[in-house]
Amino acid sequence: MRAIAPGGSFRRGFGKIEPQVVVATVNGRAYFDFVQLLDGLELRFFSRLPWEIVEKETLLLLTTSQELKEGYRGDRLLHEEMTGNRVLDSSMVMARWLKSRRDTLVVGIDPGDNTGIACLYRGYNLFATTCDSLDRTVDLVCGVLEVESADKLLRIGRGDRSKALYLANEIRRRCAGTYRIELVDERGTTKAMRAPIHRHGRRDALSALIIARKRGLEFS
Numbered sequence: 122m123r124a125i126a127p128g129g130s131f132r133r134g135f136g137k138i139e140p141q142v143v144v145a146t147v148n149g150r151a152y153f154d155f156v157q158l159l160d161g162l163e164l165r166f167f168s169r170l171p172w173e174i175v176e177k178e179t180l181l182l183l184t185t186s187q188e189l190k191e192g193y194r195g196d197r198l199l200h201e202e203m204t205g206n207r208v209l210d211s212s213m214v215m216a217r218w219l220k221s222r223r224d225t226l227v228v229g230i231d232p233g234d235n236t237g238i239a240c241l242y243r244g245y246n247l248f249a250t251t252c253d254s255l256d257r258t259v260d261l262v263c264g265v266l267e268v269e270s271a272d273k274l275l276r277i278g279r280g281d282r283s284k285a286l287y288l289a290n291e292i293r294r295r296c297a298g299t300y301r302i303e304l305v306d307e308r309g310t311t312k313a314m315r316a317p318i319h320r321h322g323r324r325d326a327l328s329a330l331i332i333a334r335k336r337g338l339e340f341s
Contacts, residue, residue, distance in 0.1 A: 141165075141166065141167050141178070141179065141180055142159065142164055142165065142166040142167070142180055142181045142183070142218065143166065143167045143168075143169050143174065143179045143180075143181070143182050143183065144156065144159070144166055144167070144168050144169070144183045144184075145168075145169045145170065145171045145173070145174050145182060145183070145184045145188065146171060146183070146184050146185050146188055146200070147170065147171065147188070148185050148187075148188070148200070150200075151184075151185050151200035152168075154200060154203060155183045155200070158203075158207070158210055158211065158214065159183075159214070161207065161211065162211055162214060162215070162245075162247075164214070164218070166183075171184060171188040171189075171190070172190075174190060174193075176193060176194065176195045179195055180195075180196070180218070181195075181196050181197065181198065181214070181217050181218050182195060182196070182197040182198075183197065183198050183200075183214075184197060184199065184200070185199060185200045185201065186199050186200075186201050196217045196218075196220070197217075198213055198214060198217060206264070207248075208240065208247060208248065208264065208265055208268060209267060209268060211242075211247050211248075212226075212242050212247065212268040212269070212270075215242050215243055215245050215247070216242075216243070216269070219243040219244070219245060222243040222244055223243065223244075223272070224243065224270055224271040224272065225241075225242070225243060225244070225270060225271070225272045225273075225274065226240070226241070226242050226265075226266075226268050226270035226272070226273045226274070227240070227241040227242075227273075227274045227275075227276065227333045227334075228240050228241075228262060228265055228266075228273075228274070228275045228276070228333065229241070229276050229278075229305075229329040229330055229331070229332035229333025229334070230258065230262070230275065230276070230277045230278065230288060230329055230332065231278045231280075231307070231325050231328040231329040231332055232255070232258075232277065232278060232280070232281050232284035232285050232287075232288055233281065233284070233325060234253075235251045235252070235253055235325050236251060236252045236253075236254075236255060236258045236284075236288075236325065236329075237249070237250075237251050237324075237325030237326045237327070237328050237329030237330075237332075238250055238251065238252060238258060238261060238262070238326070238329050239326060239327075239329040239330035239332075239333045240265055240333075241330075241333050241334070242268065242270065246330065249323070249326035249327065249329060249330050250326055251325045251326050255284060255287060255288060255291070256291075258288060259288065259291045259292055259295055259296070262275065262292055262296060263292070263295055263296040263297075266296050266297070266298050266300060267298075273298065273299065273300035273301070274300065274301045274302075274303065275289075275292060275300060275301070275302045275303070276302075276303045276304075276305045276332050276333055276335065276337050277289055277302065277303070277304055277305065277332070277337075277340075278304075278305050278307040278328070278329075278332045279304040279305060279306065279307065279337075280307040285304055289302050289304065289340045301339065302339070302340040303336070303337030303338060303339055303340060304337050304338050304340050305332050305335050305336070305337035305338075306335070306337065307328070307332065
């Protein structure tokens with residue numbers, strides 16, 4: 122999604138200005154980091170100068186601590202709060218933007234030679250990717266589980282049962298925190314193989330996203 126440059130108009134609904142996601146900083150480094158993050162999330166946003174901010178017209182403000190208007194009470198993410206970890210920073214944006222949604226983190230895994238991994242946070246797709254080894258998959262999942270969430274759930278496709286059980290056991294052994302694991306029947310995920318995304322090497326990632334949205338049997 123492309124930003125609307127300073128001076129662009131806010132979207133209006135029924136004659137009223139609808140609050141938006143706004144990037145407001147003259148700090149070049151901060152602006153670049155914010156734009157990269159929002160583009161990765163495919164979130165539409167507006168660019169404003171810090172002194173142009175109107176709180177009632179801003180759903181989420183991204184700025185720096187030095188440029189935050191004194192007394193500002195709305196939701197915001199400060200550049201100083203960012204970690205440099207795309208998943209953690211993305212989750213901080215979505216926690217503020219989707220704060221009315223249930224605080225859940227769901228990771229879908231499609232085990233295979235190239236293992237698909239997808240992450241849903243508050244129902245929003247943070248990312249979908251692949252790993253070329255099961256051990257790297259476990260490392261990535263452990264990192265994702267660092268996201269702050271009230272309810273964390275891992276769903277692992279059990280089409281290859283030996284790989285599914287290996288991942289479930291290794292994740293339990295190596296990943297800290299409180300989370301649940303389900304083993305998911307992969308039947309039905311193959312329908313997605315006809316989607317155009319698969320012609321670009323994204324089959325496993327998309328399968329993981331489908332697995333993340335299917336109920337499974339609890340692994341204990």
